[in-house]
Amino acid sequence: MPKFAANLSMMFTELPFLERFEAAATAGFNAVEYLFPYDFEKSLIADKLKAHSLEQALFNAHAGDWDGGERGLATLEGRRQDFRDSITQALDYARALECPKIHIMAGISDVTGKTEALYVENVRYAADLAAALDIEVLVEPINARDMPGYFLGSVAQAIDLLERIDRPNARLQFDYYHAQITEGDVTMLMRDSIDSIGHIQIASVPERNEPDTGELNYPYVLAELVAAGYRGWVGCEYRPAGETTAGLGWLAAYRNDAK
Ligand SMILES: O=C(O)C(=O)[C@H](O)CO
Numbered sequence: 080m081p082k083f084a085a086n087l088s089m090m091f092t093e094l095p096f097l098e099r100f101e102a103a104a105t106a107g108f109n110a111v112e113y114l115f116p117y118d119f120e121k122s123l124i125a126d127k128l129k130a131h132s133l134e135q136a137l138f139n140a141h142a143g144d145w146d147g148g149e150r151g152l153a154t155l156e157g158r159r160q161d162f163r164d165s166i167t168q169a170l171d172y173a174r175a176l177e178c179p180k181i182h183i184m185a186g187i188s189d190v191t192g193k194t195e196a197l198y199v200e201n202v203r204y205a206a207d208l209a210a211a212l213d214i215e216v217l218v219e220p221i222n223a224r225d226m227p228g229y230f231l232g233s234v235a236q237a238i239d240l241l242e243r244i245d246r247p248n249a250r251l252q253f254d255y256y257h258a259q260i261t262e263g264d265v266t267m268l269m270r271d272s273i274d275s276i277g278h279i280q281i282a283s284v285p286e287r288n289e290p291d292t293g294e295l296n297y298p299y300v301l302a303e304l305v306a307a308g309y310r311g312w313v314g315c316e317y318r319p320a321g322e323t324t325a326g327l328g329w330l331a332a333y334r335n336d337a338k
């Protein structure tokens with residue numbers, strides 16, 4: 080059965096960030112992921128993980144001026160040093176949190192030969208630093224409805240760029256929510272890209288709520304993922320329709336499955 084990580088940027092937002100760790104553990108999660116840890120001392124987060132026996136599955140490298148609309152630095156001309164600083168910072172946190180994976184956001188950029196070349200160079204730079212720490216760097220295609228102008232739109236584009244990056248620890252973050260909106264045929268897409276997949280995320284489509292609603296049949300989708308050999312965390316990157324805990328009935332069904 081799949082193992083699920085709570086995404087603390089979207090789940091348990093009824094609580095202040097640092098209190099979400101305990102809430103996730105109490106709800107039965109053994110791992111967490113979120114966008115960014117950088118507003119907090121890494122030792123503070125490490126203490127939370129330890130106190131609640133949680134693994135840190137994933138977080139993102141700093142993605143620029145988020146409130147100002149930036150969504151990553153890896154394709155931005157003139158931001159090479161900012162990008163490099165973001166990787167140094169992310170790896171510093173990853174080491175402290177014993178986190179094996181970092182998501183590197185590409186940025187809002189047109190796809191041109193120039194932006195592709197910069198992206199390949201930047202992700203390669205990050206992968207080489209991360210490899211020394213046994214950490215993977217991940218790239219994720221994001222749907223254009225939620226993030227208009229985002230550089231990385233499809234799994235095919237991501238795989239093509241990963242081939243050019245050509246580093247074994249640079250891998251695909253496959254988010255079924257984005258894949259269904261942009262491409263559909265998600266199980267064939269997953270099977271075709273399974274060798275590149277380093278992390279999975281889920282949510283209902285189109286509302287991005289609990290995975291037991293919406294147009295995707297997750298019991299089937301996740302059984303196929305496991306059958307294809309995926310053994311990593313499945314990040315629950317969804318916005319609960321109501322109170323987070325009240326919407327966790329879907330998780331109990333997987334626990335019963337395992338018995
Ligand atoms: O939005 C997503 O799907 C993500 O995984 C990113 O990390 C943030 O946009």
Ligand SMILES: [Mg+2]
Binds near residue numbers: 219280316
């Ligand atoms: Mg995602």
